[in-house]
Amino acid sequence: MKIFHLSAECYPVAKVGGLADVVGALPKYQNQAGLQAVVVMPYYDRKFTQENEFDVVFAAATLLGNRRLFFEILKEKTNKLGFELYLVRIPGLLDRTEVYSYPDEREQFIAFQLAFLDWINYTQQTPDIIHCHDHHSGLVPFLLYHSKLYTRLANVPTVFTIHNGQYHGAFGWEHLALLPEIDLTQTGLLDWAGGINPLAAAVKCCWSYTTVSPTYLRELTINSNGLEYLFYIERAKGHGIINGIDTEVWNPKTDAMIAGKFTTRLLAKGKQVNKDAICTRFGLDPEKPLYTFIGRLVIEKGADLLPEAVERSIKENPGELSFLILGSGDKDMEAALLELKDKYPGQCNVFIGYDESLAHLIYAGADFLLMPSRVEPCGLNQLYSLRYGTMPLVRSTGGLIDSVIDFGDEGGYGIRFNQVSVDDICYAIFRAKVLYQTPAKLQQLRKRMMELDFSWDRSAKEYIDLYESLNPTI
Numbered sequence: 001m002k003i004f005h006l007s008a009e010c011y012p013v014a015k016v017g018g019l020a021d022v023v024g025a026l027p028k029y030q031n032q033a034g035l036q037a038v039v040v041m042p043y044y045d046r047k048f049t050q051e052n053e054f055d056v057v058f059a060a061a062t063l064l065g066n067r068r069l070f071f072e073i074l075k076e077k078t079n080k081l082g083f084e085l086y087l088v089r090i091p092g093l094l095d096r097t098e099v100y101s102y103p104d105e106r107e108q109f110i111a112f113q114l115a116f117l118d119w120i121n122y123t124q125q126t127p128d129i130i131h132c133h134d135h136h137s138g139l140v141p142f143l144l145y146h147s148k149l150y151t152r153l154a155n156v157p158t159v160f161t162i163h164n165g166q167y168h169g170a171f172g173w174e175h176l177a178l179l180p181e182i183d184l185t186q187t188g189l190l191d192w193a194g195g196i197n198p199l200a201a202a203v204k205c206c207w208s209y210t211t212v213s214p215t216y217l218r219e220l221t222i223n224s225n226g227l228e229y230l231f232y233i234e235r236a237k238g239h240g241i242i243n244g245i246d247t248e249v250w251n252p253k254t255d256a257m258i259a260g261k262f263t264t265r266l267l268a269k270g271k272q273v274n275k276d277a278i279c280t281r282f283g284l285d286p287e288k289p290l291y292t293f294i295g296r297l298v299i300e301k302g303a304d305l306l307p308e309a310v311e312r313s314i315k316e317n318p319g320e321l322s323f324l325i326l327g328s329g330d331k332d333m334e335a336a337l338l339e340l341k342d343k344y345p346g347q348c349n350v351f352i353g354y355d356e357s358l359a360h361l362i363y364a365g366a367d368f369l370l371m372p373s374r375v376e377p378c379g380l381n382q383l384y385s386l387r388y389g390t391m392p393l394v395r396s397t398g399g400l401i402d403s404v405i406d407f408g409d410e411g412g413y414g415i416r417f418n419q420v421s422v423d424d425i426c427y428a429i430f431r432a433k434v435l436y437q438t439p440a441k442l443q444q445l446r447k448r449m450m451e452l453d454f455s456w457d458r459s460a461k462e463y464i465d466l467y468e469s470l471n472p473t474i
């Protein structure tokens with residue numbers, strides 16, 4: 001079974017968030033299960049592409065409106081990622097350093113999708129499944145079935161995975177000419193709320209769509225930035241499959257990015273070594289419970305409430321707590337957090353930026369991880385923290401509901417709260433502090449967390465079952 005995964009991100013080639021982690025892991029596990037899963041993504045001028053070798057396996061030109069674009073398909077030489085990796089390079093368009101945020105992002109991702117389709121079409125490849133991830137590859141299902149250029153591929157089943165339903169990649173009808181040779185009687189499939197909406201088009205045209213957790217599948221009908229009704233009417237095609245984690249990359253026993261490796265057997269000591277390393281580096285007291293937040297500083301993650309929640313907790317529990325925040329995003333949120341750092345040295349520190357190694361160290365050494373998310377399609381941070389025996393404090397939403405059970409409930413190991421409010425966050429922090437004062441109980445819960453199985457094996461199998469249901473010939 002040959003599966004093409006199409007994505008804007010893939011770890012370790014280019015990562016902005018969880019999308020990269022999933023696309024860097026799922027194909028690997030699918031290959032281990034006997035499929036032939038490959039990843040196709042845009043070329044970025046980054047560390048990975050600079051340090052690795054590639055073969056040019058195809059070169060041609062594609063038409064983007066009236067622009068003729070030369071493109072190349074590069075294949076990573078060694079297959080060391082556990083899957084074949086193909087990069088679409090388009091000089092001047094797909095050869096830049098950043099993944100997102102360019103003013104011509106629309107052209108970038110449309111050109112990426114056209115180059116991919118042209119490549120497999122010219123080379124007479126017929127995938128068993130094309131699996132698109134998020135809106136950056138959301139036009140592929142429409143183009144496959146409704147562009148005259150690709151009629152040869154019109155029977156290929158498509159799966160579309162929504163990692164984040166808040167972002168749609170929408171643009172105006174004046175850009176319709178960027179989509180080549182389409183059947184103009186079918187343009188309604190591209191439409192949502194008066195514009196071309198790649199996420200909506202994908203949901204309408206794909207054979208099946210998936211979300212990265214079962215609860216998020218239901219939540220999209222209530223909150224998806226305007227697509228609620230679409231998700232409601234298309235719900236028969238939807239499947240919620242919770243993400244796994246790459247247990248080779250996220251493994252406290254072998255992780256080279258942490259200060260001291262550990263297992264459940266030497267848990268307390270192992271965590272302490274990492275906590276000491278963090279506290280030394282960030283001027284915090286290793287005796288106090290260490291709370292962290294790792295992630296994008298955006299409203300979606302509830303990061304706007306962090307400054308007030310941290311400050312109130314510090315005031316209500318004087319000298320008893322430590323906080324370390326790692327993230328970047330909204331400039332006002334960054335400034336508010338940096339202000340706290342100046343105001344409460346020794347109790348709160350903040351690292352503005354993106355640092356993969358530091359994230360590993362913090363997952364390993366912190367005591368508690370805060371996730372006050374307003375929206376959380378799956379959330380990977382809580383899964384990583386559980387793997388390293390760090391208790392997640394999560395708002396009950398999306399994948400956080402599907403992966404965290406409150407320690408007050410049968411078999412539980414985390415802390416859950418219902419409202420995205422400073423009150424609820426502070427109360428969760430307080431409950432965690434009380435738990436920290438009973439080390440034996442916390443130790444027992446940490447062991448339970450580390451023994452949980454969030455590996456990809458089970459979820460990868462669910463995707464395979466879905467593929468087989470769509471393409472019984474395989």
Ligand code: ADP
Pocket residue numbers: 016017018019021294295296326327328353354355356359378379380381
């Ligand atoms: P999202 O994709 O919405 O940002 P996820 O929880 O699915 O959220 O995935 C976030 C991923 O990005 C995790 O692997 C997390 O560790 C990582 N991450 C986020 N911000 C940072 C940062 N500033 N430094 C290092 N890693 C980060």
